[in-house]
Amino acid sequence: MTVHTTMSPAEAADRLAIRELFDAYAHCADRRDAKGQMALFTEDTRFLVYMDATSDEPTQELHGRQSLAPVFDNLNTYTTTTHFNGQSTVSVDGDRATGESYCLAHHLSTGDDGQRTLMIASIRYLDEFVKEDGDWLFAERRLMVDWTETRPSTP
Numbered sequence: 001m002t003v004h005t006t007m008s009p010a011e012a013a014d015r016l017a018i019r020e021l022f023d024a025y026a027h028c029a030d031r032r033d034a035k036g037q038m039a040l041f042t043e044d045t046r047f048l049v050y051m052d053a054t055s056d057e058p059t060q061e062l063h064g065r066q067s068l069a070p071v072f073d074n075l076n077t078y079t080t081t082t083h084f085n086g087q088s089t090v091s092v093d094g095d096r097a098t099g100e101s102y103c104l105a106h107h108l109s110t111g112d113d114g115q116r117t118l119m120i121a122s123i124r125y126l127d128e129f130v131k132e133d134g135d136w137l138f139a140e141r142r143l144m145v146d147w148t149e150t151r152p153s154t155p
Contacts, residue, residue: 014092017136018129022101025138026083034072041065042130046140053124053144079116082106095131096139100124108153118153122146 007015021040028037041047043065048058062068075081088101103123110116126142 011092014097014131014136015090018090018092018097018099019088021129021136021138022085022088022125026085026103029072029075029083030081032076034069034075037072038065038068041068041138041141042132045138047071047138048140048142050142050144053146058142077109078107079110080108097129097131097136099127099129101127116153116155117150119148119150121148 025037025040028034028040044063045065045068047062047068049060049071051059060071062071083106084104086102086104088099090097090099101124103125105121105123107119107121108116109119122145124144124146126144127138128140129136130139131137
């Protein structure tokens with residue numbers, strides 16, 4: 001990891017835009033804005049889910065922006081979600097970039113009996129970005145689940 005003590009205004013703007021991309025993804029997820037979330041990806045994007053981050057093979061692999069709709073729509077099965085974004089590292093190379101970001105995703109479910117359950121997932125995203133028409137987008141996103149915990153939740 002490189003520590004930047006100085007950077008150009010253009011690199012600072014790119015880094016801020018990529019951080020805002022991370023945050024927009026989480027915001028859209030928690031607001032159930034699947035169309036807004038999909039718009040953060042390139043048309044030919046790849047999205048890979050690793051429910052076990054130690055596995056060499058993804059649990060799910062999607063190609064193309066339109067294929068993301070059912071994945072993002074699946075969040076509607078939860079009563080509410082809250083994604084806390086943590087640290088991130090980004091390497092910018094012109095109109096392309098790579099990065100890793102951390103997230104604690106909280107998913108609250110309510111059963112038919114009214115019982116609430118909270119599932120927390122520790123997630124790392126391994127990303128490839130591309131700048132198209134001045135906007136940074138996800139070209140590839142690898143969702144790596146490091147661990148989960150499920151427990152009862154009180155109202």
